Amino acid sequence: MDLPVIIQGGMGIGVSDWRLAKAVSLLGQLGVVSGTGINTVLIRRLQDGDGQGDVRRAMAHFPDQDYAQNVLQLYFLPQGRSQGKAYKRCSLPTIDAPLSLQRLNALASFVEVFLAKENHAGMIGINFLEKLQTSNLSGIYGAMLAGVDYVLMGAGIPREIPGVLDKFATQTEATIKVSVIGASSPSDIRASFNPPEIFPKASELALKRPKFLAIISSDTLALHLVRKATGSVEGFVIEGATAGGHNAPPRGPLQLSTLGEPIYSINDEPNLAAFRKIGLPFWLAGTFGSPEKIGEALKLGATGVQVGTAFAFCSESGVSSSLRQAVIDKWCDTGSAKPQAVFTDPCASPTGFPFKVAPLAGTLSELSLYEARPRKCDVGYLRQPALLSDGSIVYRCPAEPVADFLKKGGLAEETMNRKCLCNALMSNIGVGQTQDDGYEELPLLTAGDDLTHLKQFLRAGNRSYSAKDVIEHLTT
Ligand SMILES: Cc1cc2nc3c(=O)[nH]c(=O)nc-3n(C[C@H](O)[C@H](O)[C@H](O)COP(=O)(O)O)c2cc1C
Numbered sequence: 001m002d003l004p005v006i007i008q009g010g011m012g013i014g015v016s017d018w019r020l021a022k023a024v025s026l027l028g029q030l031g032v033v034s035g036t037g038i039n040t041v042l043i044r045r046l047q048d049g050d051g052q053g054d055v056r057r058a059m060a061h062f063p064d065q066d067y068a069q070n071v072l073q074l075y076f077l078p079q080g081r082s083q084g085k086a087y088k089r090c091s092l093p094t095i096d097a098p099l100s101l102q103r104l105n106a107l108a109s110f111v112e113v114f115l116a117k118e119n120h121a122g123m124i125g126i127n128f129l130e131k132l133q134t135s136n137l138s139g140i141y142g143a144m145l146a147g148v149d150y151v152l153m154g155a156g157i158p159r160e161i162p163g164v165l166d167k168f169a170t171q172t173e174a175t176i177k178v179s180v181i182g183a184s185s186p187s188d189i190r191a192s193f194n195p196p197e198i199f200p201k202a203s204e205l206a207l208k209r210p211k212f213l214a215i216i217s218s219d220t221l222a223l224h225l226v227r228k229a230t231g232s233v234e235g236f237v238i239e240g241a242t243a244g245g246h247n248a249p250p251r252g253p254l255q256l257s258t259l260g261e262p263i264y265s266i267n268d269e270p271n272l273a274a275f276r277k278i279g280l281p282f283w284l285a286g287t288f289g290s291p292e293k294i295g296e297a298l299k300l301g302a303t304g305v306q307v308g309t310a311f312a313f314c315s316e317s318g319v320s321s322s323l324r325q326a327v328i329d330k331w332c333d334t335g336s337a338k339p340q341a342v343f344t345d346p347c348a349s350p351t352g353f354p355f356k357v358a359p360l361a362g363t364l365s366e367l368s369l370y371e372a373r374p375r376k377c378d379v380g381y382l383r384q385p386a387l388l389s390d391g392s393i394v395y396r397c398p399a400e401p402v403a404d405f406l407k408k409g410g411l412a413e414e415t416m417n418r419k420c421l422c423n424a425l426m427s428n429i430g431v432g433q434t435q436d437d438g439y440e441e442l443p444l445l446t447a448g449d450d451l452t453h454l455k456q457f458l459r460a461g462n463r464s465y466s467a468k469d470v471i472e473h474l475t476t
Pocket of ligand 1 (some may be wrong): 007129244245306308309
């Protein structure tokens with residue numbers, strides 16, 4: 001089977017949406033939608049009136065039409081929200097999420113994959129973050145209902161996911177271990193998704209088992225997955241610390257540069273000889289978005305590369321057009337001045353992983369705007385379950401109001417400089433919340449070090465570029 005040379009990296013929330021993934025797939029490469037936070041994306045698109053009718057067209061193909069109608073009744077606003085009104089929210093993810101939330105999540109990832117695959121035979125993948133354990137099972141199932149070709153997962157050790165794909169391909173219940181802070185025996189606490197119980201009608205359909213690619217940064221983890229995963233792994237995306245989004249932390253104790261960024265060393269370089277020995281296809285990610293770097297990757301034995309930053313700011317990306325333009329203006333119009341580098345922020349992400357931030361005026365990268373934001377946790381994808389001494393489980397996020405975090409057993413120092421990525425990333429794609437107190441949630445852009453090289457995709461005289469421009473440039 002033909003493997004793609006270019007994987008368009010999954011970019012949450014909603015940056016690599018169905019439009020981008022479809023455009024890439026139509027050009028013969030692997031388009032990847034993001035499954036992160038996809039249920040909120042779906043209900044906000046519906047509350048904004050679903051202008052072109054795409055979401056409703058996809059929903060009309062969902063195998064449980066009673067449920068799809070139910071969602072329309074709850075969230076669809078034909079005229080869109082009235083100005084200044086908050087979006088209606090869905091419930092926040094938990095280990096034992098209510099049936100309604102599991103269904104909504106499955107429907108949302110079905111819609112995204114359905115639209116990305118509509119009317120062509122190209123390949124489509126879906127990306128999830130392993131850390132978001134409580135949402136992943138339903139998201140994977142929904143994507144499989146839409147015939148997704150690849151599942152890609154990073155930000156953790158996705159040892160149990162290959163087995164989940166096998167289970168769902170036979171429409172049987174799958175469970176995964178959930179990491180619970182303070183639990184002595186985490187393997188006892190599992191999240192589950194049982195298709196016949198959750199979608200009785202859909203569970204009678206024949207489903208294809210997608211290929212699984214793990215996004216990792218070390219050969220030790222790759223070997224662990226090959227030996228210990230609950231099913232087959234079809235390849236690896238090896239992502240370095242220059243990539244956009246979250247980065248794996250440096251090995252060993254965290255040391256910061258004078259600018260306050262994590263210091264990576266030669267020890268963090270992947271051992272490609274070890275990967276070649278494993279013998280599975282691999283793709284290199286992290287500043288591989290140029291023809292020269294693709295050539296280099298191929299010479300090193302890679303099947304190809306995974307590229308994110310270049311696609312994040314092309315016309316088909318989910319990033320709102322005003323932000324995309326601001327990025328192109330700032331990073332492509334620098335004259336003879338050196339473009340400003342992205343900042344690898346060790347604190348911004350509630351996950352604790354380093355997170356790349358593009359410094360842009362009007363976004364939470366500005367300290368004053370970050371400090372002016374009233375802390376609030378109303379989306380909740382990055383909350384982590386924690387076991388209290390009385391045996392109860394609470395969900396906490398270091399970016400939530402500090403008093404709430406402390407009440408749930410968290411430490412004050414963990415809350416320092418944390419940013420609410422859930423709300424900010426929704427704002428990046430034009431579906432930011434207007435809070436009840438009138439506060440408009442602000443964006444926060446992530447991009448990799450390749451942000452300073454976007455100019456290579458702009459054709460003379462143009463102020464924007466397309467996914468086709470990226471792929472044509474990269475493959476010539
Ligand atoms: C805006 C943006 C969002 C991203 N979000 C995710 C994500 O949700 N999950 C993920 O596995 N990788 C994410 N990434 C990483 C990309 O999938 C890809 O691996 C990376 O961007 C490749 O490096 P490059 O940025 O140098 O091209 C994101 C990258 C960007 C630029």
